[in-house]
Amino acid sequence: xxxxxxxxxxxxxxxxxxxxxxxxxxxxxxxxxxxxxxxxxxxxxxxxxxxxxxxxxxxxxxxxxxxxxxxxxxxxxxxxxxxxxxxxxxxxxxxxxxxxxxxxxxxxxxxxxxxxxxxxxxxxxxxxxxxxxxxxxxxxxxxxxxxxxxxxxxxxxxxxxxxxxxxxxxxxxxxxxxxxxxxxxxxxxxxxxxxxxxxxxxxxxxxxxxxxxxxxxxxxxxxxxxxxxxxxxxxxxxxxxxxx
Amino acid sequence: xxxxxxxxxxxxxxxxxxxxxxxxxxxxxxxxxxxxxxxxxxxxxxxxxxxxxxxxxxxxxxxxxxxxxxxxxxxxxxxxxxxxxxxxxxxxxxxxxxxxxxxxxxxxxxxxxxxxxxxxxxxxxxxxxxxxxxxxxxxxxxxxxxxxxxxxxxxxxxxxxxxxxxxxxxxxxxxxxxxxxxxxxxxxxxxxxxxxxxxxxxxxxxxxxxxxxxxxxxxxxxxxxxxxxxxxxxxxxxxxxxxxxxxxxxxxxxxxxxxxxxxxxxxxxxxxxxxxxxxxxxxxxxxxxx
Ligand code: SF4
Ligand code: SF4
Numbered sequence: 001x002x003x004x005x006x007x008x009x010x011x012x013x014x015x016x017x018x019x020x021x022x023x024x025x026x027x028x029x030x031x032x033x034x035x036x037x038x039x040x041x042x043x044x045x046x047x048x049x050x051x052x053x054x055x056x057x058x059x060x061x062x063x064x065x066x067x068x069x070x071x072x073x074x075x076x077x078x079x080x081x082x083x084x085x086x087x088x089x090x091x092x093x094x095x096x097x098x099x100x101x102x103x104x105x106x107x108x109x110x111x112x113x114x115x116x117x118x119x120x121x122x123x124x125x126x127x128x129x130x131x132x133x134x135x136x137x138x139x140x141x142x143x144x145x146x147x148x149x150x151x152x153x154x155x156x157x158x159x160x161x162x163x164x165x166x167x168x169x170x171x172x173x174x175x176x177x178x179x180x181x182x183x184x185x186x187x188x189x190x191x192x193x194x195x196x197x198x199x200x201x202x203x204x205x206x207x208x209x210x211x212x213x214x215x216x217x218x219x220x221x222x223x224x225x226x227x228x229x230x231x232x233x234x235x236x237x238x239x240x241x242x243x244x
Numbered sequence: 245x246x247x248x249x250x251x252x253x254x255x256x257x258x259x260x261x262x263x264x265x266x267x268x269x270x271x272x273x274x275x276x277x278x279x280x281x282x283x284x285x286x287x288x289x290x291x292x293x294x295x296x297x298x299x300x301x302x303x304x305x306x307x308x309x310x311x312x313x314x315x316x317x318x319x320x321x322x323x324x325x326x327x328x329x330x331x332x333x334x335x336x337x338x339x340x341x342x343x344x345x346x347x348x349x350x351x352x353x354x355x356x357x358x359x360x361x362x363x364x365x366x367x368x369x370x371x372x373x374x375x376x377x378x379x380x381x382x383x384x385x386x387x388x389x390x391x392x393x394x395x396x397x398x399x400x401x402x403x404x405x406x407x408x409x410x411x412x413x414x415x416x417x418x419x420x421x422x423x424x425x426x427x428x429x430x431x432x433x434x435x436x437x438x439x440x441x442x443x444x445x446x447x448x449x450x451x452x453x454x455x456x457x458x459x460x461x462x463x464x465x466x467x468x469x470x471x472x473x474x475x476x477x478x479x480x481x482x483x484x485x486x487x488x489x490x491x492x493x494x495x496x497x498x499x500x501x502x503x504x505x506x507x508x509x510x511x512x513x514x515x516x517x518x519x520x521x522x523x524x525x526x527x528x529x530x531x532x533x534x
Contacts, residue, residue, distance in 0.1 A: 002314045018441075028453075053456050060453035062531055064435075068445035075450060078439060080531065089374065095321035096310035114310050117303020119463065120320055123245075126375045126433075128528035131459040137303025194440040197527065199432040200374055208440050 002094045004087065008106035011178030012144055013084050013205035014164065015187055019212045020171035023063055023077030027163035027172060031059040031081070031142075034162035039147045040112045044135035056133045058082070058142045059163055066211075076211055079172070081163070082129035082142035083196065083204035084108050090121035090130060090141075098139070106178070106205060107144045115139050126200040149174075177205050245376060246466045247521035250300040255366060256514050258294025258327075259388060261287050262359040263396020265334055268341075269356030272402055276345045284338040286399065288331070291359075295327055319372055323365035330358035363392040377427035378524040383420035390416050391513060398488060398509055401502070407492045410509075414485035417516065421477060424523075433527045449533030464526035465534050476519045484512020 035058055036043040045055035059081035067073040084101075088108050091099045098114035099121050101107070110121075115138040122130040122139065130141045145161035148154060158165060164172040175184035184207075187193070193207035230238050264287040267273075268280075275283060299308055312328070314321040334355035340346045367388035370379040394409035435449075436442025491505035 002317045054454075054458055056459070057454070062449065062453045063451040064439055064441065064447050065450040066441045066444045066447050074444075076439070076441060080453075092317045093320065093369075093372070095312075095314050095318040095324065096307055097314050098307075098310075114307060115304060116307035116311060117305075118311070118320065119301075119303070120369070122459070122463065123373055123526070124375060126438075126527045128460045128464070128531055132303055132463075134303075134459070139303075196440055197433055197438050199437060200527065210440060210443065 002091050002097050002099055004091055004101055005103045008086075008101070008103055008178070010105045010176045011084075011086070011205045012105045012107055012149070012175070013177045013184075013207070014081070014144075014161070015173040015175070015177075015184045015193060015207050015209060016079055017171040017173070017191075017209040018076050018078060019209060020169050021061075021077040021079060021167075022169045022171070023061055023075075024168065025061050026166050026168055027079055028057060028059050028061055030162045030166035032057055034145065034148070035140075035143070039143055040110075041133060041136035041138060041140070043140060044133050046134060056131045056140050058129075058131070058140060060128075071214075074211065074214070079163070080127060080129070081206075082108060082125075082144075083127060083202070083206035084142075084144060086203035086205060087201060089124040089126075089200075089202060093120045093124045095120070107146055108141070109143055109146065110139050110141055112136075112138050126197050126202060127204075144174075177207065245521045245524045245526060246463050247518045248301050250297045252514060252517045252521065254294045254298035255388075256294070256510065256517050257290045257297065259363055259366070259392045260395040260399060260510065260513075261290025261292070261294060262327075262330065262362050263392035263394070264399040265291060265330065265396075266356040266359040266392070267396045267400035267402060269334060269337060269352040269354075269359065271347065271349070271352060272400055272405075276341050278342075280338070280341040283400070284334075284342065287334075288338075291327070291331065319365055319368040323362060323369060326358060326362040326365050330355060330362050333358055360389060360392065363388050374431070375527050376524050377431035377433070377527070378424045379520075380431070381420075381423055381427060383416070383423055387416055387420050395509060395513065398492075398506055403492050403497065407489055410485050410489050410492075414481060414489075417477075417481060417485070428525055431527070433530060435530045435533065438527070438530045452532060460528055461532065465529040465532055466522060467534060468522060470523055470525075473519065473523055476515055480512050480516030480519065482512065483508045484516055485509075487512075 032043055043056040047053050062078040064076050064078055065073050066076055084106055088101055091101050096114045096116050098111045100109060117132055117137040119132050130139055133140050149159050160174045164174045173184050175182045177184055179185060188207045191209040193209050195204050268283055268287055299305060302308055311321055311324045315325045337348050337351045337355050340348045364385055367385040371384035374380050390413045394413040397406035397409050435447045439447050441447050487508040488505040491501050495501050
C-alpha cells in the first residue's frame with residue numbers, strides 16, 4: 001500500500017560525515033557488489049567493456065568545491081543514496097503499490113514483483129536516489145541492506161549496510177535516528193547534522209554532517225625551525241650557490 | 245525532463261479524445277446514427293490510442309494492471325481508474341445515440357464529467373511534483389483542461405465555442421509560461437540547499453560521480469529544449485491557437501478549412517507538449533551542476 005505510515009517504530013538511516021569522506025568510492029563499489037548479488041534483480045551494466053559504459057547504482061559519490069566569501073575554496077566529497085524520507089513522495093505517487101515504507105523500521109523499499117517500471121517515483125524523488133534498471137525494467141533503490149542488517153547468518157559486525165561496513169575513512173554511520181539516545185542521533189546533535197533540500201518537504205531520515213570549520217593558523221602556532229644552519233664548507237657552498 | 249515521444253503522443257491525443265467525448269456526452273453536436281458513430285469512433289480512438297501509447301514507456305508492462313490499485317494515494321492510479329470509468333460510462337450512451345436513436349442524457353453528463361476528470365488526473369501527475377517546479381503550479385491542471393476543452397470543441401465542430409476556448413487557451417499558455425519561468429527560482433532549491441553546503445559558501449561541481457550516462461541524466465537532466473524555447477512557444481501558439489482561430493472566424497466555413505484548423509491545432513499542441521517536458525528542469529539536475 002502506498003500510503004505512508006503515520007509513524008514508524010524506528011527510523012533506521014545513515015549519517016554521512018562530509019568532513020571525513022575522502023571520495024574513494026569504496027562504498028559505491030561495495031554497494032554494487034552486495035546488491036547485485038543479493039536482494040532482488042541484479043544491478044545491470046550496459047556496454048560494460050565498450051566505449052560508453054553505464055549501469056545502475058544505488059549510491060554515488062559527487063565531488064563539489066565550496067568557495068566561502070573570503071578564504072580558500074575547499075573540496076567536499078558527497079556520497080548520495082536514498083535518504084529514507086519520512087514524507088517520501090516516491091511512495092505516495094506509486095500507482096501499483098510496489099513502493100512502500102516499512103512501519104517497523106522506516107526503510108523505503110520497492111516490491112519488485114509489483115513494480116511496472118513507470119519511473120514516476122524517480123521523478124518524485126528530489127535526490128536522484130532511484131534508478132530504473134534498463135535490463136530488468138524495474139525500479140532499484142537503496143534497501144539500507146535490509147538483507148544484511150537483520151541477517152543472523154552473518155557475523156555481528158557485518159550486520160550493517162555494505163557501504164558503512166566498507167568505508168575506510170569511517171565517514172558513514174548507521175543506526176536509529178528516531179531514538180535520541182542512539183549513537184547516530186548523538187552524532188547529529190553534536191555536529192549539527194543537516195537535511196538535504198529541506199524545501200522539498202521530504203523530511204529525510206539520513207543526515208549529513210557538514211565539514212568542520214578549518215583551523216586558522218595563529219602566529220604562535222608556527223613551530224620554531226629545528227634544522228641547524230650549515231657550518232664551515234657547507235656554509236660556504238650554500239652561500240656560493242645562492243650567489244649564482 | 246526527457247520528452248519521451250510516447251508520453252507526448254499520449255497526453256496530446258488522449259487529451260483531445262477525452263475533450264471530444266466530453267462534448268459528445270453533453271449532446272454537442274446533437275447527432276445520432278452514422279454521424280454519431282464517426283464522432284464516437286474518433287473520440288474513442290484518440291483516448292484509447294493515447295492511453296496505449298502511454299504504456300510503451302513502461303519497463304515492466306506485465307504489471308500494468310496493478311496500476312489500478314492505489315487510487316487512494318496515487319494520481320497515476322486515479323488516472324487509470326478515471327479513464328476506464330469514463331470509457332465504460334460513455335459506451336452505453338454512444339450505443340444509445342448510434343443504434344437506438346435515444347439520448348441517455350444523465351449518462352452523457354456523467355461520462356462528460358468523467359472524461360474531464362481523467363484529463364484533470366493526468367495533469368495532477370505532473371502538477372503534484374515539487375521536484376519539477378515548472379509543473380508544480382495551479383496553472384498545470386488549468387492548462388490541461390483548457391487544452392482538452394478547446395481541442396474537444398474544435399473536433400466536435402462547435403465553431404463559436406472552439407474559437408472562444410482557443411483564445412482562452414492562448415491566454416493561459418502565455419500566463420503559464422510566464423509563471424513557469426519563475427517557478428524554479430521560487431522553489432528555493434539550489435546546489436547550495438541540495439548539498440547543505442550553502443552555509444559555507446557557493447558550491448560548484450568539481451567532479452561528477454560517474455563519467456558516463458545514467459538513468460537520471462537521460463531522464464531528468466535533459467537540456468536541449470531550453471535553448472529553443474522561444475521558437476517553440478511561437479510555434480505552439482501560432483499553430484495551436486492563432487491559425488485555428490483564424491480558420492474558424494475569418495475564413496468561410498468548409499470541411500477543408502476545418503481540417504486545416506484541426507491538424508494545425510494538433511501540431512501546435514504537440515509542439516507545446518514537447519516543450520512542456522523538454523523545458524522542465526528537475527531539481528536533481530542541480531546535483532550534476534546543470
Ligand atoms: S530519498 Fe528519494 S527515494 Fe529515498 S525515500 Fe526520499 S524521496 Fe524516496
Ligand atoms: S516505477 Fe515501480 S515503484 Fe516506481 S512508481 Fe512506477 S510502479 Fe511504483
